Amino acid sequence: MNKVLFFAHLRDAVGKELIEINASGKTVGELKEELTEKYHLPRMETVMTAINEEFASNDEVIQDGDEIAFIPPVSGG
Amino acid sequence: MNKVLFFAHLRDAVGKELIEINASGKTVGELKEELTEKYHLPRMETVMTAINEEFASNDEVIQDGDEIAFIPPVSGG
Amino acid sequence: MNERYSRQILFSGIGREGQEKIRNKHVLIIGAGALGSGNAEILTRAGVGKITIIDRDYVELSNLQRQQLYTEEDVSEKLPKAAAAEKRLRAINSDVEIRALVDDATPEVLEELISDVDVMIDATDNFETRMVINDISQKYNVPWIYGACVGSFGMSFSIIPGKTPCLNCLLRTIPLQGMTCDTGGIISPTVQMVISHQTAEALKILVEDWEAVRTSFVSFDLWRNQYTSLKMGKAKFAGCLSCGEDRTYPYLDRENMTKSTVLCGRDTVQIRPSNLGKISLERLATQLLSLGYKVKGNPYLLSVEMGSERMVIFQDGRALIHGTKDLIHAKTIYQRILG
Amino acid sequence: MNERYSRQILFSGIGREGQEKIRNKHVLIIGAGALGSGNAEILTRAGVGKITIIDRDYVELSNLQRQQLYTEEDVSEKLPKAAAAEKRLRAINSDVEIRALVDDATPEVLEELISDVDVMIDATDNFETRMVINDISQKYNVPWIYGACVGSFGMSFSIIPGKTPCLNCLLRTIPLQGMTCDTGGIISPTVQMVISHQTAEALKILVEDWEAVRTSFVSFDLWRNQYTSLKMGKAKFAGCLSCGEDRTYPYLDRENMTKSTVLCGRDTVQIRPSNLGKISLERLATQLLSLGYKVKGNPYLLSVEMGSERMVIFQDGRALIHGTKDLIHAKTIYQRILG
CATH class of the missing domain: 3.30.310.10 (TATA-Binding Protein)
Known part of the structure; x- marks a missing residue:
């Protein structure tokens, strides 16, 4: 199983900060697509992904137990 | 084994942020005394202790693998 | 939409209703040094109904490095901090009722001020006054927000009577020799980060979003890139003389000052x-x-x-x-x- | 001891030598909105030798909720932000050489300003200008500090050419529809917390304490009590057009603006x-x-x-x-x- 954390407006879109799903074997890109569809997440292609508090690219493969976080870069200032 | 983290001036006194020692079976109070002697730490009786990111009192017993942190409340402002 | 606070009203945690609440609240800020001036500026800009700020000190040249309401002119005029703060806060937001007191925050003075206060902000530089604030908070059931910093190290904790442990639970005795900015130095980013935590908590309390109020004790070191957040449930001390069952509010007693x-x-x-x-x-x-x-x-x-x-x-x-x-x-x- | 900066000199990360360095450095702040005014105030108080701040906008009533250099008078005079900022910064610290420009931060303008700059602070509100800053940083080997916020959510990342990944590595393309303060709202504690991180990093860079500079990407949510710090080593992209081997600095090209x-x-x-x-x-x-x-x-x-x-x-x-x-x-x- 994997914990998936959502930050900022992604959290609002999903309705909670944390979900638990089984994403092991999937790439980050595949997980993004799946979640985009399920939760209608906006613009996931520009969202930063972390696996276990380390930056991960779209083709990285998720292992069982990995903690995933999605952090949308924002532009306000 | 246990990781022990020092914050603020305690870190300066010890010379590093993190040490690894075996403290399992000791109480927080005993560990404080031991470290005070070894590193000449100032006023440990007023320093807050956390075990695994949770506040711990002086009579709490440390388990193997516990992460200890010493955080001195400061008065500046 | 009220144009002035439009960006704050847009934020989902506040909204129009939250802004209305903020408008009707009273914040007491104890101290007008680094933490006090920064907290006061943010809350004044946020449109809090009434802000009382109390300080016994004068503006000095060495304050300007981090105390954000003051200018070189305030130093040359040797203005009391409370007076200089009041002048700037009024120029920033004439909607807010600012009350500035040049006085020592003794138990007597604070007990007189507390009646309609919704939250107290700790901007003092010593544990003795903090223990007085802590007792007042418990006695009159008013939350307060501890904040402190030295060098690049800072901390904050929200104290809600009846819910969280109090400062006396945590410290049991006053540390006699805490590090201060006059002994350990201070950089202004540290001050600002403590203020960020204190004012975020204050806004949550003012809009009565009790769910959002932080129950953990935050400490951080900006130079060493550390940030920790400690669960504090176990810190509650049943025998505490400030918040326990047999409470005496010891720091309101003149003998202990x-x-x-x-x-x-x-x-x-x-x-x-x-x-x-x-x-x-x-x-x-x-x-x-x-x-x-x-x-x-x-x-x-x-x-x-x-x-x-x-x-x-x-x-x-x-x-x-x-x-x-x-x-x-x-x-x-x-x-x-x-x- | 220089009385004015005594508390900063006392801090072990700076000291007398560090203060001397700060005194001889030049910081370029791009934007004089919420992040820009706060960064400028802290660095001015800290005694940076020279500060250049550039902004194309005017002070409006809805700015006062979070933009700390400005007053109601600046709104009624419709002053350009750069001009209003300059006036206040001079009153705060006459030691600092303040240069304020009412202008759009285009590649041409920034390339003209960059020559003796030691660090750039991102205080813009859009990714397009950030990508320009990012290319300028790589081309002229000047660090910059990304900062951004919306609502109670904020982030910061220090970009050191030759050492850390750059913003183009992270984003690959510019997000067209980033959340802004005009769509998601903003509270001032969030702004201040981003500023704390940006100015702490700026001070480390100014005193040349490269060991202390944060290499992780910080993001936080003050209302939801979250704080994360991500290791970024893997984000470096060899084929990056801004910092890779075959770089073209695409965002300095007028075609891409x-x-x-x-x-x-x-x-x-x-x-x-x-x-x-x-x-x-x-x-x-x-x-x-x-x-x-x-x-x-x-x-x-x-x-x-x-x-x-x-x-x-x-x-x-x-x-x-x-x-x-x-x-x-x-x-x-x-x-x-x-x-």
């Missing part, structure tokens, strides 16, 4: 701290020397030159401040060094 | 963004409606009333701003909504 007395016929004030206990004169001497102070001493006392004053500190924490008859000024000097 | 043109004979400016690509008009409409804007539209375009102007947005991101001939004003309005 630092006493300052002008010594008759001499240009000297004596300071006698509340919790007498030995301090390490040797360690204090080393520390003060490394900071560039002129220090002389023997096993029984230390003598420190501080500008036009000279402070003599005894092992039990008692001190004589020579060169002044001003009780409040003497206490300020004392707490700058001894926290 | 948002173009604004006054439409002949009409009181209208056309904005054509650099990275054309479909945007979701439906989502944008829902968002703007929920924020209280008057929105009309069809599958091909949206029309939004914004005070005295009206913006028509097409699917490819192109927009017409009716009611103005001022290119910079039009671009400001556009980026407020589209980030």
Whole structure:
């Protein structure tokens, strides 16, 4: 199983900060697509992904137990 | 084994942020005394202790693998 | 939409209803130094209905490095901090009722101010006053937000009566020799980060979003890139004299306060701290020397030159401040060094 | 000891030598909004030798909730932010050489300013300018500190050429529709916390304490009590056009910039963004409606009333701003909504 954390407006879109799903074997890109569809997440292609508090690219493969976080870069200032 | 983290001036006194020692079976109070002697730490009786990111009192017993942190409340402002 | 606060109303945690609540609340800020001036500016800009700020000190040149309401002109006019703060806060937001008091935050003074206060912000520089705030908070059921910093290290904790542990639970006794900005230095990003935490908590309390109020104790070091958040449930102490069942509010008792007395016929004030206990004169001497102070001493006392004053500190924490008859000024000097 | 900076010199990370370095450095702050005014105040108080701040905008009433250098008087005088900032910064610290420019931070303008700059602070409100800063940073080997915030959510990352990944590595393409303070709202504690991180990093860079500079990407949510710090080593992209081996600095190329043109004979400016690509008009409409804007539209375009102007947005991101001939004003309005 994997914990998936959502930050900022992604959290609002999903309705909670944390979900638990089984994403092991999937790439980050595949997980993004799946979640985009399920939760209608906006613009996931520009969202930063972390696996276990380390930056991960779209083709990285998720292992069982990995903690995933999605952090949308924002532009306000 | 246990990781022990020092914050603020305690870190300066010890010379590093993190040490690894075996403290399992000791109480927080005993560990404080031991470290005070070894590193000449100032006023440990007023320093807050956390075990695994949770506040711990002086009579709490440390388990193997516990992460200890010493955080001195400061008065500046 | 109220144009002035439109960006704040847009934020989902506040909204129009939250802004209305903020507009009808009263915040008491104790201290107008680094934390006090920053907290006051943010809450004034946010449109809080009424802000009371109390401080006993004057604006000095060495304040300008981090105390954001003040200018070089305030230093040259030697304005009291509360007065200088009031002037700037009014220019920032004339909607807010600002009450500025040049006074020492004693139990008597705070008990008089507390009646319609919704939250207190700790912007003091010593544990003695914090313990008074803590007792007032418990006695009158008003939340307060602890904040403190030295160097690049800072911390904050929201204290909600009946819900979280109180400061007395955490500390049990007042640390006599806490690090202060006059002994450990301070950089302004640290101050601002403590203020960020304090004002975010204050806004949550003002809009009554109790779910959102942080229950953990935050501490961080900006130079060493550390940030920790501690769960505090276990810190609650049933026998606590400030928040336990048999509470006495010990810090509202005059007996437990630092006493300052002008010594008759001499240009000297004596300071006698509340919790007498030995301090390490040797360690204090080393520390003060490394900071560039002129220090002389023997096993029984230390003598420190501080500008036009000279402070003599005894092992039990008692001190004589020579060169002044001003009780409040003497206490300020004392707490700058001894926290 | 220099009395004014004594508390900063006392801090072990700075010291007398560090203060001397700070005194001889030049910081360029791009933007004088919420992040810019706060960064400028802290660095001015810290005694940086020279500070240049550039902004194209004017002080408006809705800025006062979080933009700390400005007062109600600045609003009523409609002062440019750079000019109002300069006035206040001078009153705070006459030691510091303040240069304030009322201008758009285009590649040309920034390339002219960069020569003796030691660090750039990102205080912009859009990714397009950030990408320009990022390319300038790589081309001239000057670190910059990214900072951004919306609502209670904020982030910061220090970008050191040759050491850390750059913003282009992280984003690969510019997000066309980033959340902005005009769409997601903002509270001032969030701004201050980003500023704390940015100024702490700036001080480390100014005193050349490269060991202390944070290499992780920080993000936090003050309302939801979150704080994360991500290791970024793996984000470095060898083929990056800004910092890779075959770099072209694409964002310094005029072809890749948002173009604004006054439409002949009409009181209208056309904005054509650099990275054309479909945007979701439906989502944008829902968002703007929920924020209280008057929105009309069809599958091909949206029309939004914004005070005295009206913006028509097409699917490819192109927009017409009716009611103005001022290119910079039009671009400001556009980026407020589209980030």
